[in-house]
Amino acid sequence: MSAILLVVFGLLGLVFGGELLVRGAVSAAKSFGISPMVIGLTLVGFGTSTPELVTSLQAALSGSSGIAVGNVVGSNIGNVLLILGIAAMIAPIAVDAKAFRRDGAVVVIATVLCLGTVLFGEIDRLIGAGFLLALAAYLGFTLWSETRAGGTPAAAVYENEAEAVPGPETSVPVSMLIAVAGLVITIVGARLLVSGAVSIAEAAGLSEAVIGLTIVAIGTSMPELVTSVIAVRKGEGEVALGNVLGSNIFNILGILGVTALVQPMAIPAEIANLDVWVLCATTVVLIAFARTGWTISRREGALFVLAYAVYLGVLLT
Template sequence: MSAILFVIIGLIGLVVGGEMLVRGAVSAAKRFGISPMVIGLTFVGFGTSTPELVTSLQAALAGSSGIAIGNVVGSNIGNILLILGITALIAPVAVDPKAFQRDGSVVAVATLLCLAAVLTGQIKQLMGVGFVSALIAYLVLTLWSEKRAGGTPAATVYEAEAEAVAGPETTLGVAIVIAVVGLVITILGARFLVSGAVSLAQAAGLSEAVIGLTIVAIGTSMPELVTAIIAVRKGQGDVAIGNVLGSNIFNILGILGVTAIVQPMAVPAEIIRLDIWVLCAATLVLIGFARSGWTISRREGGLFVVGYAIYLGVLLAL
């Protein structure tokens, strides 16, 4: 019971802390005069992925590489099949062709890099450096190209992402305090979650990787779900899919990269055997659905959710 309680407290902490962190950071960025496009690309992307980063770091440092890697792989699978699926069931998600062409391609490349790293059986520091360097290059090139072109569809999506998580109308000092408190709550929530997840895995006879791929991954992805639902209810479906693409890029290149730099990790055999291939398949299907009519329909959203349910069933049955 204590393990379950720790997991619940941890998940609540991650959701509340992550939400406070993003909204406080966005509000502070606006007070500093940072453009909505930059806020949407960086602050929103980094902010919604903070729960995954903190959780994976703490898990890796605790020697639970299954939770650390499973969290990244499972979050990306959940982002596509569960979060985008639920979002499309609420309302069809419009896809901007030009915005998707670049970010969709980067997601595909990042997923292939993740596959290559996982198949080696060891996520090493050098790989982490390469991942983080690729993320920095992506951000710099994106900001440079968008500022140079001006008013592109992709820039519009980033600006809408910033608006979708608009921070409170308050002073700079209060906004910073909200962000800092959110970060502290997120860190404490991750500590509770990792501790409870390890104990729960031991008590239930499940591997840490399975716990990381399911409970931990779903819990740390809640900020993305909240952002996507808010966006689609406002009729901004392109923001919903942009948030998923951005989160998947940050999860692989940023979170897995930073975690590997801090603590190299051995890849659990079950992730090599099943989950990394599910991630590749989900990414491929996402690209196919998005390019088919440039809309993720309710039917396709339903297929995503059913696919996720089947995946969980197979995962827990093995």
């Protein structure tokens, strides 16, 4: 019972803390005159992935590499099958072809890099540094190309992501205080979640990787779910898709990269045997659905959610 309470309070801390962190950081950035496109591409992407980052770092430092790696792989699977599936079931999602060709290609590249790392069996500091350099290159190229082109649909998506962050703008000191408070709450939440997840794994006879792929991954993906649902309800389905694509890129290149730099990890064999292949299949199906009429329909969203339910059933049985 105590382990369940730790997980519940940990998840609440991650969701609430992550929300405060994003709100504070975005408000401060707007006060400094940073463009909405830059805010949407960087702060919103980093901010919504903060729960995954802090949780994976905490897990790796605690010696629970199964939770650390499972959190990233499971979050990316859940982002597409669960979050994008739910969003598409609420309203069909229009896909901007030009933006998707670039960001979709980067998602594929990041997924292939993740596959190679998992099959290699470990992620060391050199691989982590390579991931972070790849992320920096992606962000730099995107900012350069969108600034040069000016007023593109892709830039509009990033701007809408920035505008989708709720809450009034405040002064810089107040915004920074909100962001710091959010970060502290997120860190505490991650510690509670990892502690509770390890205890549940031991009590239930499940591996830490399975717990990371399910309870931890779903919990840390809640900010993406909230952002995506709000976006589609406002008729901005492209924001929901951009949020998922950006999160998946950040999760692999940023979170695995930072975590490996701090604490190199061995990859659990069970993730190499099943889950990374599910991630690859999910990415391929996402590309296929998005390119068919450049729309993700309600039916395709329902198929995503059904596939996620089947995947969870396989994991837990």
